[in-house]
Amino acid sequence: MLNDYDDAARYLEQSLATDPENIKARYDLGRVRYQQNHFQLAIAAFEEVLRRDPNHVKAQDNLGLSLEAVNQIDAAIAAYRKAIALDERLSIHTEQPI
Secondary structure, three states, X not given: OOOOHHHHHHHHXXXXXXXOOOHHHHHHHHHHHHHOOOHHHHHHHHHHHHHHOOOOHHHXXXXXXXXXXXXXXXXXXXXXXXXXXXHXXXXXXXXXXX
């Protein structure tokens, strides 16, 4: 909210060093990297979230955004489609994959 992405990234990385299993921190780090236009780092973060939680709809959707940002359009479309399919299986839907 304060647009201090450098500090946010540093604190999230410290959090992950302490607790590498923290999926929320890893997802948030992906979002920070995306906001910083560090798309390859964002892709890596979202892919790691998905390795740990293959049903993480928002990570899948954000993977699509990050892939689109580096012009990997076919991979982005596949990621978006997977996010939509994951969301369709949920009883409470996310606002992101539309």
